[in-house]
Amino acid sequence: MECSASTKTRGRPREFDPEEALASALRVFWKHGYEGASMAELTEAMGITKPSLYACFGNKEALFKKALDLYERDKLCYIKTSLDAPTAREVANRILRGAVKTHCGDSDPQGCMGVISSVACTTEAESIRKEVVARRASSEAAVVERFERAKAEGDLPENVDAKALAQCLLTVLQGLSVKAQVGAERKDLDAVVDTFLTMWPGR
Amino acid sequence: MECSASTKTRGRPREFDPEEALASALRVFWKHGYEGASMAELTEAMGITKPSLYACFGNKEALFKKALDLYERDKLCYIKTSLDAPTAREVANRILRGAVKTHCGDSDPQGCMGVISSVACTTEAESIRKEVVARRASSEAAVVERFERAKAEGDLPENVDAKALAQCLLTVLQGLSVKAQVGAERKDLDAVVDTFLTMWPGR
């Protein structure tokens, strides 16, 4: 049991690729959130049966967390790389453009999996919400830190509150993902980003 | 059947107040969204049994739409009244402050019922999502119109795109409601609004 990349093959070999299956599961969770994704839809998308899923991934919650890992590694990586931009404005630009591209593309589900899963939670699945919120907090902290550096480097005026500005940026980010999920057109979201960047203080 | 305020009382009189019951239902939908709210929790909160609910409100979907009407009338009215503010900046200020107060108060559930219900929708409840999205679109149109007037009146610089600015404002609005729902502190949201208004173009 427990999916791993070990090479010892005693017993009947597994007939599916756990990574491919996880990628399929990710798309289902992304579309419907944690509670909205049923085991039936998950197994069908993954092309495996329920016992195989449970043997390999544990249970629904463990599967979700592994999917969330994959999501952050593959789809949310643009946030971390954006922090390398030379100015605060360019950081904001890259993050927002990256969000529009990721959440409004037509090859992947619309919207942000984190937002979907944290908003769509009945009380009983609150551990999922806490998981998502905790991960988002760490991203937020990184942006705050980056903007404080930007202030020291003169990218941002002295009077701006780095933490508040970072939270404002991420608020727009989450708003964009909501709009994307309920079917906003990409050009409208691009216009929102244009407008927000026009308002952006400093360079 | 069908709840109404008619005065003819042939047959056994109803033992509950439909308006009170609807208000209780609203709080449940607000907390959990359409699909997250179970009939069991609804009936318990409303203090009535399922047959009474179905006789008076039709079914779950009809009950939700009536709750949504009540929500918009009682809780989202600040958006329409905000449009009467003298300047575009004051319109934005009132809308954002109203949102923080409404979605981050401790007497009502956290977050925006519309966002929760439109984001947390499995494919089968898509009619609910469309309903919510359509209502939001009409609000958005009103804000766009108000900002175009503001441009004509000189509140906003000539180079700003009224529609994009309105969408940007509502993007922040939805971002705020997401943050409120997952437990952001009110002072942080106030700081976001402060920052956004500092960036606001024109008067």
Add this chain to the structure above:
DNA sequence: AGCATTCCATACCGAGTGGTACATAGTGAT
């Protein structure tokens, strides 16, 4: 070949879902 081990498929579990049939109870009109 025989064995231990692992995976797959079917069929099932108890609990919860939205929704309803039915008998009973309370009302106004006749």
Add this chain to the structure above:
DNA sequence: ATCACTATGTACCACTCGGTATGGAATGCT
């Protein structure tokens, strides 16, 4: 008092939920 009418409470429906027991199939080791 009887009737038509409506609300209520119980008990139930078919269905789906996440999760699992079980038997057989496929492998490596001895």
